Amino acid sequence: MIIPDDELIKAFRDGNDIAFITLYNRYKHAIYNFCLKMLANSDTAKDAVQCVFLKVYEKRDQLQQPGRFRSWLFAIARNECISNFRKNKIFSPLTDDIAETSPDSSISSVDRDREIALVNSAIIQLDPDLREVIILREYENLSYREVGDIVGIPEKTVKSRLFRARQMIYEILKPLFSERS
Amino acid sequence: MCCSDKQERITSFIDGELSTHDQMELFKHLTTCPDCQSFINVMIRMRDIQKREQINYPAEIDETILSHLSSVQHPWRSEAPRTTPAQATRTRHRITLPIPVAIGAAFAAIIIGFLISGIFYRGSGTSAVTTNLPPQYAQPTAVIFYYSMPPLEVTSTAVVQTRNDNKQQNY
Numbered sequence: 001m002i003i004p005d006d007e008l009i010k011a012f013r014d015g016n017d018i019a020f021i022t023l024y025n026r027y028k029h030a031i032y033n034f035c036l037k038m039l040a041n042s043d044t045a046k047d048a049v050q051c052v053f054l055k056v057y058e059k060r061d062q063l064q065q066p067g068r069f070r071s072w073l074f075a076i077a078r079n080e081c082i083s084n085f086r087k088n089k090i091f092s093p094l095t096d097d098i099a100e101t102s103p104d105s106s107i108s109s110v111d112r113d114r115e116i117a118l119v120n121s122a123i124i125q126l127d128p129d130l131r132e133v134i135i136l137r138e139y140e141n142l143s144y145r146e147v148g149d150i151v152g153i154p155e156k157t158v159k160s161r162l163f164r165a166r167q168m169i170y171e172i173l174k175p176l177f178s179e180r181s
Numbered sequence: 182m183c184c185s186d187k188q189e190r191i192t193s194f195i196d197g198e199l200s201t202h203d204q205m206e207l208f209k210h211l212t213t214c215p216d217c218q219s220f221i222n223v224m225i226r227m228r229d230i231q232k233r234e235q236i237n238y239p240a241e242i243d244e245t246i247l248s249h250l251s252s253v254q255h256p257w258r259s260e261a262p263r264t265t266p267a268q269a270t271r272t273r274h275r276i277t278l279p280i281p282v283a284i285g286a287a288f289a290a291i292i293i294g295f296l297i298s299g300i301f302y303r304g305s306g307t308s309a310v311t312t313n314l315p316p317q318y319a320q321p322t323a324v325i326f327y328y329s330m331p332p333l334e335v336t337s338t339a340v341v342q343t344r345n346d347n348k349q350q351n352y
Contacts, residue, residue, distance in 0.1 A: 017250060024246060029238050036236060050245050057250065116234045119227050137196065138231055144198070163189045170223050177223055
């Protein structure tokens with residue numbers, strides 16, 4: 001039996017640590033994936049995930065609507081990534097883990113991992129404001145409304161940013177994919 | 182890039198946000214536009230590749246989060262004055278009692294202390310108290326000492342008595 005988020009959040013707000021751990025296990029992969037895609041560095045992503053969940057634990061009373069827990073959680077993760085960018089004064093992350101493969105090297109022998117690296121390298125080349133919407137939409141399957149809640153923009157802006165992000169990704173990937181095929 | 186409007190619709194289609202009517206129009210357009218075909222192919226392929234990606238979650242984050250849980254300041258404790266670990270240890274063992282219970286416990290402790298001291302100093306205690314106090318107070322004090330002493334005396338005589346009996350039986 002899966003306990004709904006709402007009940008877990010109520011228990012968590014009442015001080016039940018087991019409820020917090022259950023929520024943590026439920027969302028840790030998604031938050032780590034998001035931070036890793038945004039920051040493109042596993043060590044920094046690990047630190048960010050730790051900060052995110054510790055902030056969630058500390059600020060449990062600030063969650064007014066338990067139904068929007070996922071959006072609230074991703075908003076904290078997004079803020080953590082942005083503060084990380086500002087701290088390091090870089091907005092195009094120095095890649096080490098998810099884009100260590102150079103897209104133009106030995107395209108003919110591209111295997112599955114290489115294809116994944118190509119897509120990741122294309123996402124990393126986006127500006128953070130485009131990168132975050134494409135990650136939230138493509139990898140986390142969030143709705144336009146949820147993405148808008150997290151980023152703090154209207155749904156129309158989400159849609160237009162997604163379009164711009166996909167256009168840029170298309171421009172990057174099109175020559176690589178056509179060479180492969 | 183041409184067909185900007187159509188490609189915007191392609192992204193809506195990929196997200197499942199396009200109406201049936203618009204989908205039909207888009208499909209018609211796709212049959213005649215190689216650029217839009219290429220665009221949708223790249224987008225679909227990208228999505229397939231994303232689905233195949235598996236990211237391993239670092240186990241050390243679990244350990245760090247769980248170890249930090251105990252050290253995080255709870256919101257409902259945030260208004261309380263912060264204490265050092267040593268202070269926290271001391272306060273953990275502090276017992277708080279209601280005032281009447283505390284007074285009763287204090288009196289009980291005094292009486293017990295008084296009785297114990299009577300056992301060890303029975304001779305001098307009885308004589309000093311009974312001789313210095315007025316007669317109306319001497320009697321209750323003597324009663325307290327009386328009740329504290331006899332069991333010891335009885336026990337000791339009983340032991341001596343039994344030992345003597347055993348000796349007699351042995352002989």
